[in-house]
Amino acid sequence: MSAAKRVQQWATFARSWHIFDCKWQDPYESANIIKKYLMGLHKPIYHPMNDCGDVVVAINSRDIALRGDEWRTRAYFHHTGYPGGASWTLAWELHNKDPTMIIKKAVYRAMKGNLQRRHTMQRLFIYPGENVPEDVLQNVTNQIRQIRLVPTRLDQIPEEVTKTYPKVMDYPEDYVLK
């Protein structure tokens, strides 16, 4: 095998590291994206028996966004195994306790339940904020594109932009400004 071919072999089977910013992202939509990178589905060499999955570092998991009233309607079920040991935790209660748990469970449930699933989950690193250990961050070579745009708050827009922005609504002539 020539030197160039050997390098190509290494490059094909090397694990690459991806970073994903969860800020204002729906965890259940982004789980389907993260899953593809974790399992190696984005590679042409993918095969279920081929260990070609990548590593994903998910940051800012505290700032995930759920749709509509999901924070207070979505419940997470747990059973201790004892009689009367069932419990239902709402999404906002779970997020208060552990801000990484919702995205972790979303990715776990997005994958098919087989023997590989728990090993694939070991390659997912979730951090609640932007503080990532240096030895993790120096491996990262790729950024996964966010699905949803991060919205801009009105108080973060400068005042002259707000004033000179084109208007659609004008006040009627007899309106008292409030």
Place this chain on the structure above:
Amino acid sequence: MAGLVRAGFSFAKTAIFSTSVRSIATTNPLHLREIHERVEGSTKIIEAVNVPSPRTELLIRAENLPTQDAAASTSEKPCYMCALGLDVKHTDVLIVSQFVRSDGCMLPRRITGLCRRQQKKMGKLVAMAQKAGLMINLTPSYCKKDPKKRKDHKKFNTYFDERTIFMKKIPKPVDKFKR
């Protein structure tokens, strides 16, 4: 006959209402105003000052756009938002914030001049933007401005789907979670 009755009714209405209003007003009643409060010595003076509308120069109307043709002379004239045909999202705070008072409340239809459907839509978009904490400088004084300081489930980020505005029943999101 019906036209005669309507003309008589409108004549009676103008005779009753406009005259009574005109007799009360001491200044020109039709003007955009601002309420000013100041204290001079022991007296508090509250006056309404006529101001020009700050928006008139920046106004966008469909009939003034160069791409629009003068073919819109049909029976029903659409309101200005329908004529513009904008796809407004609740994250477009620069547009949504034009329809609210300074305390973040939606303006009524007699002031916005929208049709019923657009008024409903803009009202829902305002509610969505306020719940998502995107217009925290347009809130009542007692409101906790920072969304992260709100209670329970309100302190976390929430996004909304604009397609659900006119739905009777909002469908559950599709993911593999059993609910």
